[in-house]
Amino acid sequence: MTDTTSTTHYDAVVIGAGFAGMYMLKKLxxxxxxxxxxYERGSGVGGTWFWNRYxxxxxxxxxxxxxxxxxxxxxxxxxxxxxxxxxxxxxxxLNHVADRFDLRNEIQFNTSVTAAHxxxxxxxxxxxxxxxxxxxxxxxxxxIGCISxxxxxxIPGLDSFEGDWYHTGAWPHDGVEFxxxxxxVIGTGSSGVQSIPVIARESKHLTVFQRTPQYxxxxxxxxxxxxxxxxxxxxxxxxxxxSKVSAAGMPYEFSEKSAxxxxxxxxxxxxxxxxxxxxxxxxxxAYADISTDRRANDTAAEFIRGKIREIxxxxxxxxxxxxxxxxxxxxxxxxxTNYFDTYNRDNVDxxxxxxxxxxxxxxxxxxxxxxxxxxxxxxxxATGYDAMTGTFFNxxxxxxxxxxxxxxxHGGPTTYLGLxxxxxxxxxxxxxxxxxxxLSNMPVSIEQHVEWIADFVEYLREHAIxxxxxxxxxxxxxxxxxxxxADQTMYMLADSxxxxxxxxxxxxxxxxxxxxxxxxxxxxxxxAAAGYEGFNMSEAKxxxxxx
Ligand code: NA7
Numbered sequence: 396m397t398d399t400t401s402t403t404h405y406d407a408v409v410i411g412a413g414f415a416g417m418y419m420l421k422k423l424x425x426x427x428x429x430x431x432x433x434y435e436r437g438s439g440v441g442g443t444w445f446w447n448r449y450x451x452x453x454x455x456x457x458x459x460x461x462x463x464x465x466x467x468x469x470x471x472x473x474x475x476x477x478x479x480x481x482x483x484x485x486x487x488x489l490n491h492v493a494d495r496f497d498l499r500n501e502i503q504f505n506t507s508v509t510a511a512h513x514x515x516x517x518x519x520x521x522x523x524x525x526x527x528x529x530x531x532x533x534x535x536x537x538x539i540g541c542i543s544x545x546x547x548x549x550i551p552g553l554d555s556f557e558g559d560w561y562h563t564g565a566w567p568h569d570g571v572e573f574x575x576x577x578x579x580v581i582g583t584g585s586s587g588v589q590s591i592p593v594i595a596r597e598s599k600h601l602t603v604f605q606r607t608p609q610y611x612x613x614x615x616x617x618x619x620x621x622x623x624x625x626x627x628x629x630x631x632x633x634x635x636x637x638s639k640v641s642a643a644g645m646p647y648e649f650s651e652k653s654a655x656x657x658x659x660x661x662x663x664x665x666x667x668x669x670x671x672x673x674x675x676x677x678x679x680x681a682y683a684d685i686s687t688d689r690r691a692n693d694t695a696a697e698f699i700r701g702k703i704r705e706i707x708x709x710x711x712x713x714x715x716x717x718x719x720x721x722x723x724x725x726x727x728x729x730x731x732t733n734y735f736d737t738y739n740r741d742n743v744d745x746x747x748x749x750x751x752x753x754x755x756x757x758x759x760x761x762x763x764x765x766x767x768x769x770x771x772x773x774x775x776x777a778t779g780y781d782a783m784t785g786t787f788f789n790x791x792x793x794x795x796x797x798x799x800x801x802x803x804x805h806g807g808p809t810t811y812l813g814l815x816x817x818x819x820x821x822x823x824x825x826x827x828x829x830x831x832x833x834l835s836n837m838p839v840s841i842e843q844h845v846e847w848i849a850d851f852v853e854y855l856r857e858h859a860i861x862x863x864x865x866x867x868x869x870x871x872x873x874x875x876x877x878x879x880x881a882d883q884t885m886y887m888l889a890d891s892x893x894x895x896x897x898x899x900x901x902x903x904x905x906x907x908x909x910x911x912x913x914x915x916x917x918x919x920x921x922x923a924a925a926g927y928e929g930f931n932m933s934e935a936k937x938x939x940x941x942x
Contacts, residue, residue, distance in 0.1 A: 407852075408522050408532040409433045410508045410790070412498075413442020415825040415841045416538030417489065418463065421496050422849040423536075427856070432532070433498075434524055436507040440493045442540050444485045448566040449586060449775070450573075450593035452482035455675070455730050456836040458619065459627045460645060461485070463492065463838060464635040465846075471628055478617050479674075479730075503528070510791040511535050513820060518862045520821065533861070536848065537787070538825045541833045541907075544785035546898060547776050548581075552756035560774040563590060571773070573597040579761055579769060581753070582777035583609050584892075585729055590777060592733040595743050602744045602769050604753060604761070607890070608718040610699045611729035615673025635839075640913035644831070644839030647679045654682035654691035666698040678728050686724055686885050696723040706735040713738075715747050721889035727833075782892040783828045783906040784808050794819035795864075807895070807904030809874050811865035811929055812919060814844065820864040823848045828906045829877045833893070835912045843912070847919050851927060860932040869929030881905035 407423050409416045412435035423429040437445040454461050458475035469492070476484060493499055503526070510523040519531045545564035547553070553560070561571060563586040573594055580591055581604040588611055595601045627634060637646040654662060662682075669677040677695075684691040700717050707713035716738065737743055751765040760770040781788075784804060792800040795818045803809065803818065810816045813830025814823055825844045826832035832840055855863055886893055886905055895901035908915055922928045 402521075402529045402531055403432075404519075405430050405432045405530055405532040407431045407534040407536060408508075408511075408520065408530065409536045409538055410511075411435060411442055411538035411540060412437070412440045412493075412502045412504075413444070413538065413540055414463070414489065414838055415540070415845065416442070416502075416536075417492060417496075417498055418465065418841065418845045419536050419538055419825060419848070420498055420501055422845055423852070424501060425496075426849060427853055429852075431501055432530065433502040433538075434506045434508050434522075434528075435502055435504050438504050439486075439490070440498070440502065441486045441489045442538075443543060444482055444489060446543070446564055446566070447586070448482055448568065448570070449561075449563040449590045449777075450571075450597065451589040451591075451732070452563075452566075452586070453477070453479045453589065453616070454485060455479065455585070455614070456645065456838075457674070458484075459624065460634070460638055460836055461838060462488065463842065464631070464638075465842060467631070469495065470631050470635075474624065475619050478619055479614055508790055510793075511822075512791075512793040512797070513795060513822070515795055518820070533821060534852065535822045536825060537822070537827070539786040539790075541826055542780045542782050542892075544781045544789060545776075546778055546781050546785075548778055550753055550756050555758050556756050556774065557758045558772045558774065560776065562776045562778070563587075564780065573773065575599050576772040577770060578602070578773045578775060579604060579771040580775045580777055581748075582779065583607065584777065584779055585727060586779070587777035588729050588731045588734050590775065591743075592731070592737045594775065595737045595740055598742070598773075600742045600744075602746055602771065604746050604748045605715070606748050606752075607720065607726070608716050609726070609729055610696065610718050610723045611731040611734050612670065612675075612677045612699070613673045614730040614732050615671075616732050638836065638839050638912075639843065639916065642911040642913060643675075643679065643834065644836030644912045645675065645679070647676060649679050649683065650681055651683050653684045653688070654694045655684070655688070662694055663698065666695065670698075670702065674730050675728065678724055687883055689722060689885070689888075692722040692724075692885055699723060703735055706739075708739050712745050715745055721891075722885040725885040725887075725889035726891040727893070779892055779897050781898050781901070782833070782895075784895075784901075785898070792819070792822075794822070805902070807902040808906060809870055811870040811873050812915075812922070813908060814848065814919075815863075815865040815930070817865040817867045817870045820862045823851075829873065829908050831908050831910075831912045831915050834907045834909055840912060843916050843919070847923065850923060854923075854927065855932070858932075859934070861934050863927075863930050863932045866929050866931050873929075876910075877908050878905065880908065880910045884909050 406429035409419050423431045458480040507525045512521045520535045522530050545562045577600045578598045579602050583605045634646050704713050751763040755762045762768050788801050808828035810829045813827040890896035
């Protein structure tokens, strides 16, 4: 890194201005009085919700719990319109938060952090951006999102394509016109399942290229019931508290029954009732062992396959849509609006690319391995992300003695609590790998991390500690614990982005923490109460304070 002697110094640099970065800024600036700078690559706040503007984009958490809980007035004054919040409404909400708490002054937009190097001599981070900023900071906090580096597969010929192509995670702000167009959608994860029904309605013809069939449950999306909202507002504190100690950051009732202890009739009736109710109730409310016992899981999987056969009229298409190669909810659980019904439309075709992959993109369309050619005007890549670690690796992060994060994590991420990683002192990660993050309702996990980090920083200041680093042994033990928990779940039985399986060459390591939001919070609190056990603390050689 270049000479930094004349740079601006901050107490903290925060990378990203989504839910995580905005709340981190508020805590550090307003509660701790720290001089804080946020860098955000987008031209506005919102993170994921700034970029994901594809048709049908909405959150799978219900709106009344997909929000900040730190401010009672904010909770009471905001009125969601949909049961599940749609992207434009979430973005409006986050802009409202930015205005309400006056956050924009400390956020520099259109700016990507390109490098962050820890200086062993000063105990400071030296941070560079693509806009030419060179600053120092005592702390660096990554608020970069878990699913923010999109992947477009390397299919030969994309450059030659004469139509338009888009990735769902980098959607044009003024939308895409599908009317009269022949469209290809590649990918049937959350983004595909949400966008396919909408694109089918808007386009002349849609061809879906599916590598892995999905289990998906009807969301039963509707406008928010005002009576329900009134009740929520009267009980918000309890609802949020229940979410905070729950498994997934949602205040749902969890079943304690086994799917194997009830009669076939009772089980089918339970699944049917939850299918009609919709959403993640099906996953959490049915049986406790769906995510841990393969035989229990099979009962849910078979019920969903039965539904697909029932909904999809053409038996050949239905057969192609049946998920058989992985257990239910071993990949990211999905909820949808009219997904399977869409395949009954005359203008929609489904192509199985598991057996006949796309070999080439031609100037006029796509060619699969069986020699079939599909002429299209527009290609939508709903092909996902280099999740959890990809965005870290886009930044040149170096810790003690110039150690590269990319090199440290080449066999998979290793962290202490998903909050810190040894040899990268004074760097905190909000919803980093090996924290519950993507297995939870994100705002709940984000608030827990932000508050824990802010409390820790306050503790460090009170104790005149300038440099803090995760203890390597504590990290080894946490990584082992994360892996032991994952081994007890169905997650290990699918090729998912949780395991890095969607990115060629990425190590197969389960990245989020599957032990649950509540138990995780408890562990973090115990560690804090024990004087931040598992962290080594020391004074810097030349501490520098921001003006
Ligand atoms: P996902 O869930 O990673 O889905 C990506 C889809 O694209 C999935 O069906 C993949 O098939 C498919 N895919 C990925 N690469 C290829 C290639 N090379 N060829 C063909 N098909 C491919 O991403 P989403 O954007 O839908 O969702 C990401 C998260 O955002 C989501 O889980 C929520 O948390 C929000 P595969 O299943 O890997 O065989």
